[in-house]
Amino acid sequence: MAKPAKKTAPVRKAGAKPAAKKIAKVIETHENPIAVKGAEPHMRAENRGTPLVEMRDVSIAFGGIKAVDRASIDLHPGEVVGLLGHNGAGKSTLIKVLSGAYKRDAGQIMIEGNEVGINNPRDAKSLGIETIYQTLALADNVDAAANLYLGRELRTRIGTLDDVAMEAETRKVMFRLNPNFRRFKEPVSKLSGGQRQSVAIARAIHFNARILIMDEPTAALGPQETAQVGELIKQLKADGIGIFLISHDLHDVFDLADRLVVMKNGKVVGTAHVKDVTQDEVLGMIIAGKCPKGAVPGPGALREVA
Amino acid sequence: MSNITNTSQNPALQNEGAVKRFFRATEIDPRMLGMIAALILIWCIFDIASGVLRGNFGGLLGGSFLTPRNLWTLLVQTSSIAVMSTGMVLLIVMRQLDLSVGSMLSLVAVAGAVLQVFKLAPVLGVGHPAIWILAVVACIALGALIGALNGALTAYAKIPAFIVTLGGLLAYSGMAFYLAKGETVAPMDKTYEIFGGGIPISWIGPFWSWVIALVACAAIIFGIVNGRRQRLRFNFPLRPIWAETFLAALGSFVVLGITNVMNSYPWPFKLIENYAKANGVAIPPGIENKDGTAVCMAGDQVVRCTEGLIYYTGYSLPVLVALIVGMLMTFLATRTMFGRYVYAIGGNPEAAELAGINTKWMIVKVFALMGALVGISSIISSARLNAATNALGLTNELYVIAATVIGGTSLAGGVGTIYGAMIGALMMQSIISGMSLLNLPAAFQNMVVGVVLVLAVWLDQLYSRRVK
Numbered sequence: 001m002a003k004p005a006k007k008t009a010p011v012r013k014a015g016a017k018p019a020a021k022k023i024a025k026v027i028e029t030h031e032n033p034i035a036v037k038g039a040e041p042h043m044r045a046e047n048r049g050t051p052l053v054e055m056r057d058v059s060i061a062f063g064g065i066k067a068v069d070r071a072s073i074d075l076h077p078g079e080v081v082g083l084l085g086h087n088g089a090g091k092s093t094l095i096k097v098l099s100g101a102y103k104r105d106a107g108q109i110m111i112e113g114n115e116v117g118i119n120n121p122r123d124a125k126s127l128g129i130e131t132i133y134q135t136l137a138l139a140d141n142v143d144a145a146a147n148l149y150l151g152r153e154l155r156t157r158i159g160t161l162d163d164v165a166m167e168a169e170t171r172k173v174m175f176r177l178n179p180n181f182r183r184f185k186e187p188v189s190k191l192s193g194g195q196r197q198s199v200a201i202a203r204a205i206h207f208n209a210r211i212l213i214m215d216e217p218t219a220a221l222g223p224q225e226t227a228q229v230g231e232l233i234k235q236l237k238a239d240g241i242g243i244f245l246i247s248h249d250l251h252d253v254f255d256l257a258d259r260l261v262v263m264k265n266g267k268v269v270g271t272a273h274v275k276d277v278t279q280d281e282v283l284g285m286i287i288a289g290k291c292p293k294g295a296v297p298g299p300g301a302l303r304e305v306a
Numbered sequence: 307m308s309n310i311t312n313t314s315q316n317p318a319l320q321n322e323g324a325v326k327r328f329f330r331a332t333e334i335d336p337r338m339l340g341m342i343a344a345l346i347l348i349w350c351i352f353d354i355a356s357g358v359l360r361g362n363f364g365g366l367l368g369g370s371f372l373t374p375r376n377l378w379t380l381l382v383q384t385s386s387i388a389v390m391s392t393g394m395v396l397l398i399v400m401r402q403l404d405l406s407v408g409s410m411l412s413l414v415a416v417a418g419a420v421l422q423v424f425k426l427a428p429v430l431g432v433g434h435p436a437i438w439i440l441a442v443v444a445c446i447a448l449g450a451l452i453g454a455l456n457g458a459l460t461a462y463a464k465i466p467a468f469i470v471t472l473g474g475l476l477a478y479s480g481m482a483f484y485l486a487k488g489e490t491v492a493p494m495d496k497t498y499e500i501f502g503g504g505i506p507i508s509w510i511g512p513f514w515s516w517v518i519a520l521v522a523c524a525a526i527i528f529g530i531v532n533g534r535r536q537r538l539r540f541n542f543p544l545r546p547i548w549a550e551t552f553l554a555a556l557g558s559f560v561v562l563g564i565t566n567v568m569n570s571y572p573w574p575f576k577l578i579e580n581y582a583k584a585n586g587v588a589i590p591p592g593i594e595n596k597d598g599t600a601v602c603m604a605g606d607q608v609v610r611c612t613e614g615l616i617y618y619t620g621y622s623l624p625v626l627v628a629l630i631v632g633m634l635m636t637f638l639a640t641r642t643m644f645g646r647y648v649y650a651i652g653g654n655p656e657a658a659e660l661a662g663i664n665t666k667w668m669i670v671k672v673f674a675l676m677g678a679l680v681g682i683s684s685i686i687s688s689a690r691l692n693a694a695t696n697a698l699g700l701t702n703e704l705y706v707i708a709a710t711v712i713g714g715t716s717l718a719g720g721v722g723t724i725y726g727a728m729i730g731a732l733m734m735q736s737i738i739s740g741m742s743l744l745n746l747p748a749a750f751q752n753m754v755v756g757v758v759l760v761l762a763v764w765l766d767q768l769y770s771r772r773v774k
């Protein structure tokens with residue numbers, strides 16, 4: 001089941017094609033467990049064996065402040081893991097280590113059981129990791145299509161930018177997310193917060209990711225668009241894609257996630273299946289760091305500190 | 307496709323004014339139109355003023371500014387700064403800056419001159435065709451190398467570009483002085499000199515100028531037709547036919563108009579006479595006229611006349627070089643991934659990095675490109691002077707940055723066009739030449755250029771605030 005290290009080692013040239021092939025493989029491999037009707041999501045996840053992503057004892061500090069301290073999380077194909085915590089808990093920092101935005105000070109990252117060196121966003125992308133950043137990370141001065149294809153532009157036969165084709169594809173993707181969206185020719189700085197967020201989401205889902213990181217993807221969206229993203233997450237999940245979902249909305253997390261991880265002051269308080277904990281218990285984890293019975297405690301759990 | 311609306315069906319767009327509709331349909335940038343209007347205004351003012359102060363020399367408005375001769379010279383004088391400004395646009399768009407281009411120009415020019423005068427000519431023999439080729443290649447390569455050094459220090463050593471290139475401004479001019487031993491290095495190779503645009507060696511004549519103009523017109527029309535075909539491929543809304551026709555006609559009209567002006571500038575009287583004598587061309591008799599631009603025999607005397615021997619210059623080589631550089635750079639900036647990345651990095655460097663763009667390497671590449679363009683400009687400048695000195699590029703960095711900013715490039719990054727910077731360079735050179743035409747002292751010229759720079763940025767900001 002574990003693939004040779006060569007396959008998962010970062011490939012310099014990020015491109016849609018190799019990633020797409022990889023995903024095809026992933027989907028193929030995991031089609032059967034997903035197809036088992038009636039199985040509980042967390043049971044399916046457990047039977048899966050090697051996790052798609054495993055971060056072990058990852059630490060990173062900014063000038064003495066330990067933003068993430070020996071955090072370990074994992075993710076299986078077709079699974080949604082909710083990442084919760086107070087502001088400044090270290091959620092974004094942790095996933096930015098995975099997406100290649102930050103270099104970890106310590107710890108390991110395994111993809112399908114093989115240790116990988118993710119040193120920059122290109123490495124992460126070539127492993128099929130796509131990210132919707134909390135800050136959206138859009139180039140404000142260019143239009144939606146240019147942002148969607150940034151770094152992976154479609155080109156004509158003579159190697160020039162195929163803007164028309166990119167716009168056409170962008171119209172299709174955006175229609176799925178935000179049917180009212182019309183402003184394809186304007187720089188994204190002129191779009192509303194929610195429209196910008198839709199562009200960021202479209203970019204992450206368009207390139208056949210197998211690991212998707214969503215950092216508060218619906219913070220700026222209206223009810224209809226939020227529901228649409230919820231549907232999208234379910235759909236991606238069914239396709240066998242692993243998703244890290246960071247959110248402050250407990251309802252959303254309980255609705256969409258299979259498991260949840262709570263962080264506090266850079267440390268993991270605990271990990272739990274959504275079926276095994278109540279929303280109040282999770283609130284207790286977030287606010288006080290108390291780890292309930294249904295959860296597996298991490299280094300940040302209260303009883304360890306006490 | 308249901309998700310594509312035609313602009314004309316959108317009710318919000320229906321009751322806009324005719325002017326707005328014109329700009330929307332033709333997709334002409336109002337900013338560019340404003341710049342061109344300002345340029346023409348400046349030209350008219352100088353023509354009228356020179357007419358009042360110094361009398362009529364055949365200018366369109368009775369002065370000496372709007373004459374083929376002056377406009378031809380103006381373009382030649384602009385070409386060096388214009389070439390460099392196309393690179394500065396990309397740098398400033400990417401939130402970088404190069405203060406060292408002037409010193410770099412001196413250094414590269416001196417190095418190129420030393421190479422041909424002291425190294426190649428003695429070995430290969432004066433006038434050997436390899437000399438100019440090696441010199442041209444060496445200048446561009448050396449420029450690119452110095453630029454890459456600036457870029458590497460900025461991107462990888464993380465020293466702000468302002469500091470790196472301020473250091474470069476001092477260091478490179480020192481090196482140029484050292485290399486030239488404080489002297490003027492001359493003369494240049496005869497073929498190399500062609501890049502300076504001097505008459506009579508550097509001319510392509512009216513026939514080839516018209517050929518180039520027609521090729522350019524064909525390219526404009528092809529571009530418009532091709533763009534339309536591309537959009538048809540995906541059923542996208544098209545520009546109205548009248549707008550397409552208008553754009554094609556306007557573009558062709560401008561090209562043909564400029565070509566006509568270039569083709570109306572006859573060689574100076576003395577040069578025609580010398581050329582005819584040197585090449586054994588017979589000078590015919592004609593209608594004697596002391597204001598004429600042709601050359602005739604009156605008895606055994608060579609005189610000015612109409613209807614005699616006359617040569618027109620057509621486009622001069624440095625202008626062609628600048629136009630070609632401008633086109634290539636526009637292509638690079640708007641049609642390639644490289645250009646797309648430059649703008650994206652300028653809009654949000656962090657986002658570009660997160661999108662997987664190697665932003666550090668991009669910085670090195672754009673600085674190197676700037677350096678290569680400085681190399682081209684150094685060839686133009688030294689060939690024009692037929693010599694190189696350590697002061698050749700003095701204060702050029704200021705003019706290049708001023709041209710770029712006048713041309714609408716925002717120092718905040720992310721915004722700027724190649725054609726804008728080139729028009730900016732032309733505007734600045736127009737002011738400088740216009741004032742020297744009026745015999746105003748150089749100190750006054752710099753004052754006015756300074757005021758224009760500040761005014762241009764202020765107007766641009768007023769405009770952007772209103773558009774928002």
Ligand SMILES: Nc1ncnc2c1ncn2[C@@H]1O[C@H](COP(=O)(O)OP(=O)(O)OP(=O)(O)O)[C@@H](O)[C@H]1O
Binds near residue numbers: 067
């Ligand atoms: N680039 C940085 N430089 C310095 N400190 C940083 C940086 N990024 C994050 N931090 C610090 O690391 C800690 C964790 O921040 P992080 O953004 O990961 O929190 P978060 O859990 O995502 O919070 P929120 O819910 O507000 O998004 C904070 O104390 C923050 O100040």
Ligand SMILES: [Mg+2]
Binds near residue numbers: 091092093134
């Ligand atoms: Mg965050």
